[in-house]
Amino acid sequence: MINEFAKTHNLKKYQVDQFNIGYYKTLISSFDELSTWSKQLREDLKKELLFSKLTVEKTETSNDGSTTKVLFKTGKNNYIESVLMRDKSRNTVCVSCMSGCPVGCIFCATGQMGLNEILDEQEILDQILYFARELKKENSSITNIVYMGMGEPMLNLENVAQSIEAITDTDKLAFSKRRVTLSTSGYVQNLRAFLGKNLGVKVAISLHAPNQKLRDILMPNVSKNNTLIDLFEVLDGYVKDTNKRITYEYVLIKGVNDSISDAKELVELLKGRLALVNLINYNENGCFEFKKSDNTLLFQDILLKNGINCTIRKSYGGDIKGACGQLSVNYIQC
Numbered sequence: 001m002i003n004e005f006a007k008t009h010n011l012k013k014y015q016v017d018q019f020n021i022g023y024y025k026t027l028i029s030s031f032d033e034l035s036t037w038s039k040q041l042r043e044d045l046k047k048e049l050l051f052s053k054l055t056v057e058k059t060e061t062s063n064d065g066s067t068t069k070v071l072f073k074t075g076k077n078n079y080i081e082s083v084l085m086r087d088k089s090r091n092t093v094c095v096s097c098m099s100g101c102p103v104g105c106i107f108c109a110t111g112q113m114g115l116n117e118i119l120d121e122q123e124i125l126d127q128i129l130y131f132a133r134e135l136k137k138e139n140s141s142i143t144n145i146v147y148m149g150m151g152e153p154m155l156n157l158e159n160v161a162q163s164i165e166a167i168t169d170t171d172k173l174a175f176s177k178r179r180v181t182l183s184t185s186g187y188v189q190n191l192r193a194f195l196g197k198n199l200g201v202k203v204a205i206s207l208h209a210p211n212q213k214l215r216d217i218l219m220p221n222v223s224k225n226n227t228l229i230d231l232f233e234v235l236d237g238y239v240k241d242t243n244k245r246i247t248y249e250y251v252l253i254k255g256v257n258d259s260i261s262d263a264k265e266l267v268e269l270l271k272g273r274l275a276l277v278n279l280i281n282y283n284e285n286g287c288f289e290f291k292k293s294d295n296t297l298l299f300q301d302i303l304l305k306n307g308i309n310c311t312i313r314k315s316y317g318g319d320i321k322g323a324c325g326q327l328s329v330n331y332i333q334c
């Protein structure tokens with residue numbers, strides 16, 4: 001965050017270290033709290049840099065207290081949402097990398113917003129730091145970070161990669177790579193570039209269909225130019241090189257992709273691959289006619305009986321539209 005400032009003010013390494021300790025580890029809540037710096041330097045910092053590029057517009061917590069959704073405004077007056085999900089000792093933050101999303105998957109509320117703005121590294125980090133500071137007030141901390149909020153990370157590759165570097169940098173947030181998951185709809189070329197960076201985070205693919213034809217219908221913008229054949233070529237190469245398992249997210253929509261034959265086709269697609277299927281019950285969102293599947297357990301059973309690892313994702317925050325596929329700021333009339 002302070003690279004430019006450090007250069008123009010000829011900061012010594014120990015001063016940069018002091019900043020990083022205060023900002024990322026102590027989680028100060030304003031530059032005034034950076035007591036290891038002189039008052040003058042703090043004043044310069046305040047004049048030249050924003051403590052956070054995002055401002056909090058609204059927070060909502062679900063009835064059961066498990067989920068808090070925060071509406072942030074960017075400097076360009078666009079809105080994004082981020083979500084904190086609590087489950088026992090687990091505090092997972094779901095971050096956005098864009099305001100809206102250009103991919104327009106036909107079942108996703110965020111996709112209906114189109115793209116308003118691509119977030120920079122700092123704006124992505126600001127979401128994480130916000131929740132880290134909030135949890136610190138309860139003597140708690142973030143345990144997991146998922147890039148599954150608004151936007152497609154592979155269409156904001158550099159900023160997303162830089163934010164992951166900052167999260168996992170031992171001088172900054174020092175977050176375990178194993179506790180960071182990036183989810184993508186599968187832009188093959190950029191995914192190859194991302195995986196080539198060896199950032200060590202977990203990768204999840206928004207698959208949502210067991211074949212090319214159905215994927216072309218559900219996710220037309222990404223699917224048509226990024227075929228399953230090309231996608232698996234990249235993923236299979238990555239698994240071969242790293243022996244890391246890929247998670248495949250599959251949102252189950254009634255009568256669309258949840259039949260027994262869909263499950264069997266998914267088995268055939270993933271057989272022999274190091275894969276975990278994460279089934280997601282469709283969260284009805286008022287934007288579409290799509291309905292939640294009744295077949296979730298049966299679908300899971302078919303996968304498990306055929307040797308495919310499969311879990312069902314716990315849904316958080318449906319009552320505040322904070323669940324998967326529901327993020328869209330309120331001014332969007334679905």
Ligand code: SF4
Binds near residue numbers: 111150
């Ligand atoms: S599912 Fe993901 S990639 Fe598709 S429109 Fe929604 S946010 Fe974008």
